[in-house]
């Protein structure tokens with residue numbers, strides 16, 4: 001039996017910075033090369049634990065920054081191999097990396113550090129990139145092949161399966177909860193010899209679909225009653241489009257009052273165009289509507305805000321109103337200026353809809369911070385802070401276990417990644433108890449020798 005070594009260089013013991021290296025003895029394959037966000041941020045500037053020039057393939061599960069954010073860095077430091085993802089992920093990656101470059105650049109400058117990468121590195125990365133379809137089989141070496149399956153997490157998101165002599169290593173990437181209003185459910189994977197599974201919400205139960213739309217409706221209504229602004233920090237990819245679609249539905253059905261909705265993100269506008277040009281990634285019902293010429297995201301109250309000047313002018317619009325702006329964890333981007341404006345206002349509401357990594361401003365806000373710092377200025381938090389996890393693009397504990405149960409029934413070992421220690425340990429315990437399969441939580445930099 002052959003042996004390979006799997007190294008956990010990111011998203012081990014933490015949620016961000018996904019980066020795994022598989023050394024088959026013949027080739028070196030990297031899966032995901034994400035940005036560290038929140039507490040591990042400084043690590044982005046360190047060199048990789050391996051020589052990027054030795055890597056033949058980089059497999060990308062999806063276009064979230066914590067899975068792609070260091071790709072141009074990898075290229076800058078010598079990677080010359082092939083980058084492979086779905087076509088959808090490839091289409092999203094360019095605009096997302098360019099946007100990140102600007103935000104990271106200004107933060108690096110502030111800390112007196114070199115830029116992580118520049119536009120030249122992004123262009124070089126895009127030149128090496130190949131988009132493939134779900135289920136398509138790609139040979140990486142004589143004896144190693146790759147297949148991607150729909151993860152149902154964001155547009156183009158994939159579960160990556162490497163196969164060698166009939167044995168499979170499955171990288172879950174991030175797994176959608178089957179609750180996206182736009183995307184189909186996660187592909188059911190079976191037959192993993194090894195499973196590397198995310199556990200962002202490994203110890204949480206997520207509310208049901210119907211419940212969350214009602215909750216969103218109630219929060220918007222309540223915010224309108226108070227005559228304030230509803231501010232939603234949201235990732236520009238998928239979360240923003242999901243929410244635009246939901247708010248549009250609620251407004252068209254007159255379940256919430258008509259009010260202006262600002263999407264303050266030039267990136268979200270680009271991404272929405274990308275969504276409209278890839279109907280093949282959506283559920284059959286949504287695909288039909290897009291192909292029939294309907295713009296499922298547009299409604300009269302919706303305004304995309306591009307220039308900084310227009311962004312600053314949003315506050316001149318009367319209330320009630322809704323603002324969606326990035327970043328999703330309030331760790332940078334335009335949402336900060338809006339938080340400065342609306343957090344001190346008791347009429348306003350801040351709605352947190354996504355995962356907030358430890359060390360981010362968003363995390364401090366859900367933990368009940370009474371004030372936050374904005375450019376060394378202390379901003380009191382008097383606005384109502386609400387959380388709504390039903391729109392998270394991640395699975396809850398039960399359905400993670402369900403995925404593991406189907407995929408890893410016969411597995412030699414399951415590795416729990418992409419989680420903080422508590423949810424990771426919780427899920428590993430449940431996998432051991434319920435499936436009787438060996439489940440471990442690797443630490444950053446740890447390796448495992450696999451029969452592969």
Ligand SMILES: [Zn+2]
Nearest residue numbers: 062064153174
């Ligand atoms: Zn993700």
